Amino acid sequence: MQKRELLQCESAEAQVKVLEDKNCGILPFNKKVNESGSASLFATGIDILQINIGYTCNLLCRHCHVNAGPERNEMMSYKTMLECIHSLTGSSIKTVDITGGAPEMHPKLRWFIESIRAKSPDIKILVRSNLTLLTGNEKYRDLPEFFKEQRVTLIASLPCYVKADVDNVRGAGVFDRSIHALQLLNSLGYGKEEGDLELNLVFNPEGPSLPGGQQQLEQAYRKRLFDKYGILFNHLYTITNMPISRFLSDLLENGHYSEYMTLLAENFNPLALQNLMCKTTLSVSWDGTLYDCDFNQMLQLPLAGPAPQHISAFSQEALRNRRIIVGQHCYGCTAGAGSSCQGSLL
Numbered sequence: 556m557q558k559r560e561l562l563q564c565e566s567a568e569a570q571v572k573v574l575e576d577k578n579c580g581i582l583p584f585n586k587k588v589n590e591s592g593s594a595s596l597f598a599t600g601i602d603i604l605q606i607n608i609g610y611t612c613n614l615l616c617r618h619c620h621v622n623a624g625p626e627r628n629e630m631m632s633y634k635t636m637l638e639c640i641h642s643l644t645g646s647s648i649k650t651v652d653i654t655g656g657a658p659e660m661h662p663k664l665r666w667f668i669e670s671i672r673a674k675s676p677d678i679k680i681l682v683r684s685n686l687t688l689l690t691g692n693e694k695y696r697d698l699p700e701f702f703k704e705q706r707v708t709l710i711a712s713l714p715c716y717v718k719a720d721v722d723n724v725r726g727a728g729v730f731d732r733s734i735h736a737l738q739l740l741n742s743l744g745y746g747k748e749e750g751d752l753e754l755n756l757v758f759n760p761e762g763p764s765l766p767g768g769q770q771q772l773e774q775a776y777r778k779r780l781f782d783k784y785g786i787l788f789n790h791l792y793t794i795t796n797m798p799i800s801r802f803l804s805d806l807l808e809n810g811h812y813s814e815y816m817t818l819l820a821e822n823f824n825p826l827a828l829q830n831l832m833c834k835t836t837l838s839v840s841w842d843g844t845l846y847d848c849d850f851n852q853m854l855q856l857p858l859a860g861p862a863p864q865h866i867s868a869f870s871q872e873a874l875r876n877r878r879i880i881v882g883q884h885c886y887g888c889t890a891g892a893g894s895s896c897q898g899s900l901l
Contacts, residue, residue, distance in 0.1 A: 567855040570803055574854075574883040579813040581820040584885045591825035596879040598847070601871060602835040605652040605849060605896065606631070606639055608664065609841050612657040614685055615801075616725045618714070618759050620853055622800035623656040635843040635866065636667050642869035643675050652710075652836075652896065654683040654849065659695050668705050683710045683757075686736040687729055699736075703743050708753040710792070710896075711737070716779040720761055737786045746787040755790045757898075763806060763815035765822060765891045766793035769899040792898030795819075797887045799853050819886035827893030830900040833879050839866050847879045849896065850887075856880045 588596060609630040612623035631639075643651070651671055658664055659682075671680055682702065688695045702709060713733055715721050721730035737754075740746060746754035756776060760766050773791035780786040796802050798816060806812040838846040843866040846852040862877040863870055893900025 567853060570799060571854055571856070571882065573803065573807070573812075574798065577812060577816075578883065579816050579820075581816055581883065581886070584881050584883055587820075587823060587886075588828065588881070591823075591828065593825070593828055596828070596831065596833070596881060598875055598877050598879060599834045600875045601646065601648055601837050603650045603652055603832075603837070604639070604642065604648045604839065605654060605836055606839045607654050607656070607841055607849065607852060608636070608658050608661045608667070610656045611660050612655060612685070613660065613688060614657070614725055614729065616685075616712075616714075617801060617805055618724060618761075618796045619801045620797045620799040620850060621656060622853070627656065629841045630661060631841040631843075633663060635841075636663060636670075638843060638866045638869070639839060640667075640670050640674055642866055643671070643678070646869075646871050647875075648675075648678070650679040650681060652681040652683070654896075657685055657688060658682055659684060659688045659698055665701060668701075668707060672705055679708060680705065681708045681710055684712070685725075685729075686711050686713070686733040689736040690732065690739055691735075699739055699743055699745075703745070703752060706751070708755070709740065709745065710755050710757060711740075711788075712757045712759075713737075713776075714757070714759040715761065716776055724759075724761055734784050734786070737780075737788070738784065741785070741787055746789055748787075748789075753790075754788045755792060756788050758791055758793045759796055763796070763811045763818070765818065766795060766894070766899075769793040769892065790898070792896075793892075793894070794896070794898065795887045795890060795894035797850050798884055799850055816883070816886065819890045822890040823886060824889055824891060824893060824901070827889040827900045830893060830895075831879075831888055832895035832897065832900075833888075836896075837874060843867060845869075845874075847877075850884055851880055851882075854882065854884065856882060 610623045610627035615624045718730040744750045745752040833847040838849050838852050840852050859878045888894050
């Protein structure tokens with residue numbers, strides 16, 4: 556399957572077929588879990604509601620598991636946003652994690668955040684940003700101040716602290732724009748130990764390899780970004796590149812698929828199973844469909860029945876102990892120190 560064919564395929568069926576058929580002699584993930592002494596995976600609650608409000612993005616990053624980009628037009632409707640807000644009523648949800656695409660490009664992002672904050676004043680609101688829209692664009696220039704007013708925690712993608720590497724993965728000029736945005740956020744109080752405006756960075760490997768140790772990488776980021784640019788941040792999250800969408804296409808086109816899947820499987824760590832994000836996270840697609848995680852969302856692997864399938868039917872009781880749907884891509888979350896949207900698991 557060629558890169559162009561995969562990227563044009565709106566259905567995730569082709570990707571799931573690749574993951575299942577080109578198994579490289581790797582044990583099916585559910586059997587690997589059983590072999591490690593665990594039964595099927597089950598959720599233990601819903602602490603985080605991760606909401607993907609749309610796949611539109613101003614960038615075309617090579618490692619993007621969402622296959623987001625300027626030509627994607629999927630956007631969450633006002634009605635579905637209201638249903639997400641309603642689901643917070645009486646729930647155990649402690650964090651709302653807003654992602655995309657570039658969530659800044661959704662025209663109702665400000666209203667959505669204000670409504671969540673009004674509904675649940677103490678809830679933690681995260682926004683995942685690629686940083687590049689926060690400076691230089693009149694349409695989004697007020698967002699940093701808005702995020703500050705609403706006490707939004709920012710999760711900012713910066714896959715490396717070297718300009719050439721970032722621009723290679725994300726596009727020419729992206730590194731400089733990201734640095735400018737981080738400096739602006741610092742000037743507003745983000746990323747400083749004495750404040751409560753949290754700014755966290757995300758590292759992804761440039762190619763088919765596992766991320767290095769999160770603590771060591773965080774130290775390297777801190778020194779390089781502060782010494783050269785005066786930038787401060789709170790935490791660095793290391794995230795393994797998932798063999799999904801654009802990164803899967805890249806693996807196939809460059810002949811690295813088997814090598815990468817074997818790397819993930821050979822580094823399977825049963826200890827990571829205890830902290831998998833799917834156990835405490837519920838993922839909501841732009842159309843309101845529910846998934847165990849953002850990665851299952853991209854492969855269109857919905858929740859196992861009889862759990863509700865749409866946010867309009869949200870029931871904490873029916874969702875919190877659901878069986879988790881797994882596939883070969885799950886090796887990405889259990890390799891080495893483990894991986895999640897909140898960084899390493901161990």
